[in-house]
Amino acid sequence: MSKASGYMSEKPTMGQRFKQFFVDFARQWEIQSMIWPGVIFMFIFCYIPIYGLTIAFKRYTVIDRLDTAPWVAFENFEIIMKDKFFWESVVNTLGISFLKLAIGFIVPIILAIMIYEVSLRGFKKFVQTISYLPHFLSWIVLGGMLINWFATTGLFNELLLALGIIDEPRNILLDPDKYWWIATLSDIWKEAGWGTILYLAVMAKIDPTYYEAAKIDGANRLKQIWHITIPNMKLMISLNLILTISGLLGSNLDQTLVLMNSQNREKAEVINSYVYRMGMTQGDFSYATAVGLGVSIVSVILLVSANAVTKRLNDNQSVL
């Protein structure tokens, strides 16, 4: 509050502020009544079970109950922090996630714009529909296909041999250095089309008269995209960006379990596959919960930071 004197410059007291709050609240009862069911829902289904996070601070195995499991405070976290294989899996997770962010984030945007720019209705619909179909393949099936194709007698090698790029077939699934690329590119193939849906929904709301005006002003197609289409997608791109950044410590367990083998493990083991092996297969729930809790906390920090950055780029408007 400014110190400028005047008959209105008195700071309201706590009491007055609370009163004002409730007055406003009551006045907005219609709108509030739309939000409160959501609040109640979240309370029941998300907040009540949160006590399960205490498992991270206990020694909890299959036969335990929350009140009988012994309390071990930060021991689980200590074990994890000292585990060098855990940190190796963090490196792999971040490596793959960054790669997916660098390439996989842009692809759906470009693809969506390309689809949007098509004028032939039929072709447009066809491409759209086909593009999201890979999303429905399960990793077990897709992984099986990749194993087939990357075999020394498989498609991939046949192609490279025919094109003269290599003279001897190699199974790249056995090569640790190629794993990050295999994981990233196969994931993009699977999910890029699905990722265009949200962007296309945003683009559907763009007023076509803007394009007409731009055309008249002499802008070519690329300029039109740059100055009209993309700015309109800024919010959705920002939202996706902050969510993707907050998910950097996550990874696709199904994909990992299928593509990981004895030879590429050093580059393929990610956080959740490691936790799966160390925790779940040993009936050790506390291990998994502790890692999950740590990852959640880091994710929220990433989210808030990413949000602050995108807010700056969006004229101080937050997507949250």
Added chain:
Amino acid sequence: MGTARKNKTKILLMLLMAVVLVLSACSKEKSGGAGLNTSIEDRYTLDPNTPAWKLDTKESTTLTWYVNADWWNSDYGNDVVTKKIKEDLNLDITFITGDDTKLNTFFAGDDMPDLISVFDSNSSIVQKADTWALPLNDLAEKYDPYFNQVAAQDTLNWFQLADGKTYGYPNYSNTQADYEQGTIPAKTAFVIRKDVYDALGQPDFSTPEQFTATLQAIKAQFPELIPFGFNSIGTGTGSLGDVFQDFIGVPLTDADGNHYNRNLDEDYLTWISTLNGAYRGGLISDDSFADDGTAFEEKVKSGKYATMMLDGTPQQGGNLQIFASNNEGKEYIAIDGPQSTVGNSPTLNQSGITGWMISFITNSNIDPAKSIQLFTYLLSEEGQMLMNYGIEGETYEINAEGKVALMPEVKEMQLNNADQFKKEYRFGEFMFFGHDRHKTLSDDAFPDSIKQMQEWGKGKLVPHFILENINPDQGTAEARSLSAINTQWNTTLVSLIRSKDDATFNSVLEEYKQFLNDNNWDAIVSIYNEKMARNKEKLGL
């Protein structure tokens, strides 16, 4: 936004958390049965020579049975096997399936099913069964003494906990006697395609030099086949780890009867080096290391491998049969294959005394009497025959050779309509407390494709009891180290075989040895020895 509002948000959030914590402190009520105090006074009187289920006058009971597996078929009452159980015991069973998480919800929610079956003998569920299950000894004494006549004493001893009582009972538990009688069929073999075998004049594979030379000959004569194959490696060792060690007879313990690291055995490493040589010579395909289970099965079905070190012959039986039926004269046959370079005999392994599915009667069981009767029933000859072949005179009969033969219409359905067969008859699938000796009663128990392989394995099986259940307890530092070591061995084994030259081979091996030292190996070995000593006691050795 002013700090005032920010504080308000924080306060409200904290209030929210507080409410949640208070609510979560609410305790649950206990439920469950009367346990060992259930009375059978008005139902029947004990007779040690008659199974109690024949005496029980209780009208009907329903029990819930939890099986800790996704794949368990929870059907009940619609097929011959369960229909008869229902009839004989006046019993309805509701099956629940799930995984470890689901299992834990029962413990956490204090809502235990009546019966539980699990598959991991090393988990705390089995180790701490005295905290949540009823002792079978007491149950037998109180409700069904006949149980002691059908349960194997060795097995009961094996599963005894610190308080001297046994809580769980397994299936496919093979005792020393079983091994000696030779009723257990072998499940591993070194196989070769018959056409390849004949074309090369029935060659020898027994020494490393002969092994390599023969594979080279195969490659020359059959370029479209991969000379040597093996089970998919995954996170384990496929058929090149302990399976191979058993094949060439690496000792189970050292001279003093203590733990012996078979992975570092000289004989075994000589053979691994041989495989490495074969790999360098293009006799082993890289794809074999990347294949998953499905890809391996496809190779079996299409006969892609000229020879294979095959583990789990019954599991591959169907695939081998498919290949055999479509390729007359080329079917896979078992031969002697690689032998020990120091004169050891094979020590093939099969299901041990631990079995692979252990069943318990829980503390909250609503009718322990009926439950122990069920166990007795399933363990008895009658129950076993029912589960494997059905009802004599109705679904099977004893033929002239004294073997069990399914009735023609049943066999017909088994061959041509597998799904219908499962629904109506369900033989061989309902295998609580099953045992291999019942499988050998019939010629139909195993597909033709593996019969010769089982024949080959006769006399080569050796019990590995002393090595069972010796892993460190779950959740301990040693258990975690062991997990890391096993993962490392998984990579090491394959890297050894794929080494480009001898220098690489040796450095990979050194790396593994170093890894053992860096990861608590000594502590793990002392735990091994401790548990092995306990095993010896239980086995009376």
Added chain:
Amino acid sequence: MERKIMRKDWDSRVFDTINITCLSIVLILILVPLWNVVISSFSSSKALAEGGFIFWPSELSLENYRAVFRDDSIGQSFFISVAKTVIGVLTHVLFCAMVAYGLSKSNVRGRKFYVTMGVITMFFSGGMIPTYLLIKSLGLLNSFWVYIIPALLSFYDVIILMNFFRNVPSSLEESAKIDGAGDWRVFLSIFIPLSMPAMATIAMFNGVNQWNDFMTTKLYVTNEALYPLQMKLYEIIVQSQTQSMQNIGGSVIIETTTKGVQLATIVITTLPIVAIYPLLQRYFISGMMLGAVKE
């Protein structure tokens, strides 16, 4: 809105050619493996075992599909799937939209609190065990409503809808309010129709989730009559894997490979979605400005 491309001049034509060429390459990259999946599901197990084909197997067969449809309870499970998807989507979209609308008004008191609360739920979860106990104490175990009620709200969807609602020009709301409409009226008759692309997108995401979900069933439902299609298909796949594992009845020759059945289930599951999507597409286009107000 449709992107209307006016007067094809040289620059436009070049752009279009490059665009369509690139898209066609993308199409091929996607179609070839997909086609392989579809045609493999129609292959016999013999052809699948041989492998090595891309476009046409050595032997076609309907056996994989027969293996799936052999179970007569498939019809019931299909009905359950449709019911849970339709009811689930309608309730979920309306619920999320309602909450999102409220949160899109920047003058709503407590807004920051609500949003923070919601974001936390996106990252922190107590885990499966407490959730199971909660569902149990709510009496939702083995009830059809376990598919609907816990799925009512997804804060991610709320955020998306919230952003769409914010983009609706406030002038529309103001003029409606001047005419005497309350918040609910404004919400239902203005915001929803104008945000159809977003609503349709959320509906589609949620619909696909509901259709594909079987974890809910696996954890909370044991009554087979309530099994949706996905659960049945999952069972069929697992059981076909088990046959080889258990060595069922010895001489039984397993007709179908697990892989073949898996492929068939994917085709069966995806088909309805592919069929429905074109019908939903018009919602992506609708939502035109009603009585456009020039800024």
